[in-house]
Amino acid sequence: MRSPIVRWPALTLSLALALAGCAKGTGGGPPAAQQASRYDPAATFTGTLTVMGFGGDDEIGATRLAKAKAALGGADVKLVEGDLDIQQFLSSVAAGDPPDLVYANRDQIGTFASRGAIVPLTACVKGEGIDTSMYDENALAQVTFGGEVWAVPEFNQVQIVMADAGLLRQAGLTVADVNGSDWAKITEAAKKLVKAPGGKLRVIGFDSKLPEFLPLWAKANGADLLSPDGRTARLNSPQVVEALEFAVGIYAAQGGFAKVKAVRDAADFFGKGNQFAEHELGAMPMEQWYVNVLNDVSPEAPLAFDAFRTPRGEPLAYSSGSAWAIPKGAGNAAAACRFAKTMTLVDTWTAAAQARLDKRKGEGKPFTGVLTGNVRADKEIRKMVTSGGEPWDSGVKAFYEANEHTFSLPANPADKEFKDAWQGAVNRVLNGQDQPRQALDRAQRDAQAALDKAWAWWTKRTG
Incomplete structure (x- = not known):
């Protein structure tokens, strides 16, 4: 659903x-x-x-x-x-x-x-x-x-890893190479799976699903974007910077985000011509409801699934x-x-x-x-x-395993402003405007200012 x-x-x-x-x-x-x-x-x-x-x-x-x-x-x-x-x-x-x-x-x-x-x-x-x-x-x-x-x-x-089993097999890979448990293996798998004849990207090797899934990559790397009480932004911690560098680097290894996005956007995502049915995507993390979509529209597509995993091999999902x-x-x-x-x-x-x-x-x-x-x-x-x-x-x-190992971002009175800050940072990096550290430093300042203002206002109004 x-x-x-x-x-x-x-x-x-x-x-x-x-x-x-x-x-x-x-x-x-x-x-x-x-x-x-x-x-x-x-x-x-x-x-x-x-x-x-x-x-x-x-x-x-x-x-x-x-x-x-x-x-x-x-x-x-x-x-x-x-x-x-x-x-x-x-x-x-x-x-x-x-x-x-x-x-x-x-x-x-x-x-x-x-x-x-x-x-x-x-x-x-x-x-x-x-x-x-x-x-x-x-x-x-x-x-x-x-x-x-x-x-x-x-x-x-929640998210799980979905992959084209046929493409994995052709490249001598398994879903374990793309499930998140080894980031170096993901990078190598992306390079093996990507197909760009004449420089034109035809097959995405691995889609790290930015900007939406930065919280997932950061958490897998041991970092939270926001403190448990919802008051302190942690957007430019070394672990978050490293996570963004990795997830963006996946795109760089395949010709850049613009090329990946063009192939992604052209896909018939909810139809019979989806990326897996057309063998245009090696693997990606994706919300669990897409399993039902794929089974409905392309039940014969060769697929492989696993929980998204941390570098320690533990299942993880951003709820x-x-x-x-x-x-x-x-x-x-x-x-x-x-x-x-x-x-x-x-x-x-x-x-x-x-x-x-x-x-x-x-x-x-x-x-x-x-x-x-x-x-x-x-x-x-x-x-x-x-x-x-x-x-x-x-x-x-x-996806049932993933659902037992979830995290979410804490509620706070600046939800929108906080989300805008980190997603804006990711988009600036994807568009080549900023480097990860520079983008996240700016996002940290903007997010913390928004949080401080919202919480001060909230405290004043609630006494």
Whole structure:
């Protein structure tokens, strides 16, 4: 299952005004705590619940949506579908006409909270009796700061290594040469796998997936980009610099990032002409949901899978995903809380998995599982996985192993600014504007300034 990708548009003047409006509308700080008495697990709801950023257009989403609607006891649900439009969302909050519930990436929750655009869910959790122990610890931590939970975790995403087994075999390699356990071997494998006749890149040997996966390479090298309390940037530590140098060097060994990106962007990523089916990619780390995509569109492609591993051979994954948050000023917050709770319950997830399983059986294909932010649901869903033979069984094994060895970046009130800083640094290096150390030194200054400002503001407003 591919969870929706939520993108930040360019910070135009209108968005800047919307942000300012949000801050002004909440007195420049977090909204006041709500009363648990507002929430009653026995209550039924009427009227309309407006949900922004969620589609429910496949069997996983549709099954869960039906259960959430039924749990409301009568209220209509209006979906504002498509990727979350951040400008539209913040503008609606500033105008006093927000949706009742918003579906966002977990790494956006801290910024939304600091802008006063969403409310803390402490009362929601208590009043609806939500058992937060069912949620993945990293997923829950990513939406918790200032002593309060700000969102309900939903899908979970982790990375595994995916490779073209045919290309590996032709080059005398195995997946162990590209799984991260030996960085020197990855570099050599990339050189052996790459094909660039006449200087024109045709086959990417290894894609280190920058800029998105810098946190993964850094963590594998023993470094965190951010301190556990979310207050101190660590972007220019020697280990992070080394990780960036390595991951960028992979591209340099293949003719440079521009050539790799051109081949990457031209691929039919979700179709039958994907890079593995067309033998245009040796290996890469990638989110686990892509196993299901590949099995669906190119089941005969020769593939090999393994967990991404540290140089010590230990499995590792950078956990990210989606979450449900209630906007400030939501007219039907109690119904929104019930909806978010129901969408993430064990029974809801297993019903959705059964719907996927039934569909896959009808198509004569295996059910490769679904990763959620609910550890109990994951345990039950794993029992439902069906064998597809190799390499698919190895793919499923790899992503469940990865899911047991995850980390995430701590929540903080400058989530967006922090992410912009490190991704901007990586992009400057990829574009040839800066060297890794220079780029990360600048990112460190920018990120720390943003963190200091946001935390000072947060502390002042929360007393």
